[in-house]
Amino acid sequence: MRQRTYRGEGFILLLVGVILFCGAWYTLNVSSDWFPSGDWFRHWILYISVIIVATLSCISGARRVFSPSASIDKRNAVRPIRWWVIAACVVVVAGVTWIAINWLLANVSTPAGGAGNPTLKLESIKTGLTVGAGAGAVIALGLNARRQWLTERTQEHTEQDATERRVTELYTKAAEQLGADKDPVVRMASLHSLERLAQDNPEHRQTIVKIICAYLRMPFTCPPNLTSVPNRLPREIVNRRRRIFPSRDRHPSSLKVKRQELQVRLTAQAILSDHLYADKNRFGRARNIRFWDGMELDLTEATLVDFDLSSCHVSKATFTRSQFVGLADFSGTVFEEDVWLDDAHIQGLADFSEAVFKSSAHFWASRFDDGVNFSECHFIDEVKFGDATFRDACTFDNAIFEGNASFEKSRFIAPTAFESVKFKGETTFNACAFESECDFTSAAFDAASKFEGVHFGNFCKFWDTTFWSSITFEGTLFSNLTSFMGATFHESIRFDGVVFLKEVHFTGVTFRQVCWFRFVEFGDHECRFERATFRADARFDDAFFHGLANFQGGRFMSSLRFNGASFASRISFAEAKFETGPRFDGAIARLPRTDISEMWPARWRVDDALLAETRHSGSWARLVR
Structure with missing residues (x-):
């Protein structure tokens, strides 16, 4: 002023x-x-x-x-x-x-000639x-x-x-009462005093929030079984929590101190939740008169129990190396600035559904022991989940990633769902491990994507997935059934060096640009490219087909090459259409071939008399025209 x-x-x-x-x-x-x-x-x-x-x-x-x-x-x-x-x-x-x-x-x-x-x-x-x-x-x-x-x-x-x-006097007195040697009732009273002081003096709110966060960062060990926590969770979750934290401390006085300290910490968390809850209307104005706008949270290495920040608005939040015990509820939360959850350990359910991250979000090396829900999340800037571990079911259904998304070296132990997710920036899943089912049904990748060196240990679905930019699966291992049925690749795609141990489906897939399947190894089960459409070059050079290679009804609008490929079982090109003749130069097939249903492209056949020298076991013959 x-x-x-x-x-x-x-x-x-x-x-x-x-x-x-x-x-x-x-x-x-x-x-x-x-x-x-x-x-x-x-x-x-x-x-x-x-x-x-x-x-x-x-x-x-x-x-x-x-x-x-x-x-x-x-x-x-x-x-x-x-x-x-x-x-x-x-x-x-x-x-x-x-x-x-x-x-x-x-x-x-003045008259003429007069003095006025x-x-x-x-x-x-x-x-x-x-x-x-x-x-x-x-x-x-x-x-x-x-x-x-x-x-x-x-x-x-x-x-x-x-x-x-x-x-200043009230602030100093309340801060002194938060000392560790004070009675728990006195500490809770001091927290409420700080709350009232911040409510009446907006210019001191951020300072008081820092004091509350500093108190929550103090070392704390949860009491066994957490029986003093208000039971807002289903019984099965409470029982799971008790298995995670078995009772070790049997000393009555020690248990009493921990339970009292827990109540003080829950009070501090409740103050943050109450005043960060905005309840904004359609004009963006907070209906909660107790809302504190623009607050920054620094909870580095804090221990948080049943932390509830749902539907809150936070300016900047730091949870690096924090430990979340019980439910971690961030559903509907809006983060205006950067969010840091690097190396955080969430031991209970984690709910980030409908959360909005307006700046970068960092989950590097985070651990999620229980289920985690990122459905309908909106990441406006880049997000990093590198080296994260998801031990229970994880869902990102209908989430939107507007910036770059990195899941490099992450580990998904339980079923994972990315249904209808929109990846608008560059996406990286390099060296990830999906040990259970993963589902990318109806997902859309607008920018370049990488799945290099990924291990899919269970059923993997890319049904009706749309890849608007280039994508690479080089060096990836598919250990179980894999399906790309109905997927569309608008740009080039690379499967060089991929291994499919089980059945793989590319039925009805559309390849609009060149696709590379060089040095791919298809396992003993059927490899299905039925009714697939190849609008550009398709390269299967040096690929190895252990099982049936089914290209029935396929449409090849450009060159098709199987140069140096190996066919250990039968192959079928029945009803396939070729704009230009396919090439099998140097390709070989295992003998004997007794299946009369085998359908090769026109003028190509296996010459039983023309044996080929190969490192593979058995007798092999070359394909000739």
Whole structure:
């Protein structure tokens, strides 16, 4: 406010200067007949003086308004009236009086050859002096207003200093009561005192939130079985928690201290949850009058029990190396800035459904022991789950990743779902391990994606998945049934060096750009490319087909190459359509081949007499035309 007052003075000076300039211009160009003849030199001196005063006023005002070098101390300090301000006021009053007198005298009618009416001239001079006195009165009124403002300002500062001293005393006393040697009831009372203090003094809210977070960062060991925690969870979750934290401490006094400390910590968590809950309407305004906007949370290495931040609004949150015991509820939470959950350990259910991350989110090396729900999450910036571990069911259904998403070296032990997920940025799953089922049904990858070196240990679904940019699965291992049925690849795709140990389905898949299946090994089960459409080149060079290779009804609109490929079982191209002839140069097939249903492309056959030398066991023959 003081800074605005300083700038306000500058605007006033600019306005005065502009008014003086306009008056001088009007007097010179429009109403030059105000000047009595013969006095032009004296009037020009006054005119130049007005111009000088106006220029000084504009320069001083511009310095106050636009000068970035003015320090905060100068802006806040009360400055005495400068001598030139008084001089300018005197000049203004004198100028107004002189202009008024001359204008009135110039309008007094004078008979031809006469000296004019002395009475009218005297009255004109009196009126001009009255106008000058009025101008002086206006300036005096301004000085009185300034004096009144200074008095009110002094009173305001006095009251503000008294309030600050009282707040500081309450703040210091409440912080001292949070000491570890205090009774738990006293500590809870101090937390509520800090809460009330923050509610009444918005400028101290962030500081008080930091104190509460610092208290939660203090070392803490959960009591066994957590029986003192209000049971808001289903019975099976409570029983699972008791298995995770078996009772080890049998000393009654130690148990009592831990349970009391737990109640204090739950009170601190409840204060944060209550005041970060915004309940915003459709216009973005908080309906909760107790909402604290713009708060930052630093809970590094904190131990949080049944932490509930659902539907809250947080500016910045740090949970690095934190330990979450029981439920961790972030459903519907909005994070305005960066979120850090690196190396966090969530031992119970984790719910991030419908959460919004407006800046980057970091889950590097996090551990989720129980189920985790990221369904309908919205990640506006980049997100990193690198080296994370998901031990129970994990779902990202309908989530939106607008920035880059990294799951590099993550481990998914239980079933994982990415159904209808939208990956709008670059996505990386390199070196991931999916030890149970994973589902990418109807997912959309808008940017380049990488699944290099991934291990899919169970059923893997990419049904109706859309890849709008290039994707690579190089070096990936599919240990169980794999299905890409109905998927669409709009850009190039690479499966070089991939191993499919079980059945694999590419039925109905559309490859709009070149696809690479070089050095791919298909296991003993069927490899199905039925009704697949290849709009660009398809390369299966040096691929190895242990089981049935089924390309029935496929449509090949560009070149198809199986150069150097190996076929250990039968193959079928029944009803397949070729725009150009396929190539099997150097390809080999295992003997004997007795299945009469085998369908090779036109003019290609296995020559039983043309044996091939190969590192594979058994007898092999070359394909010829």
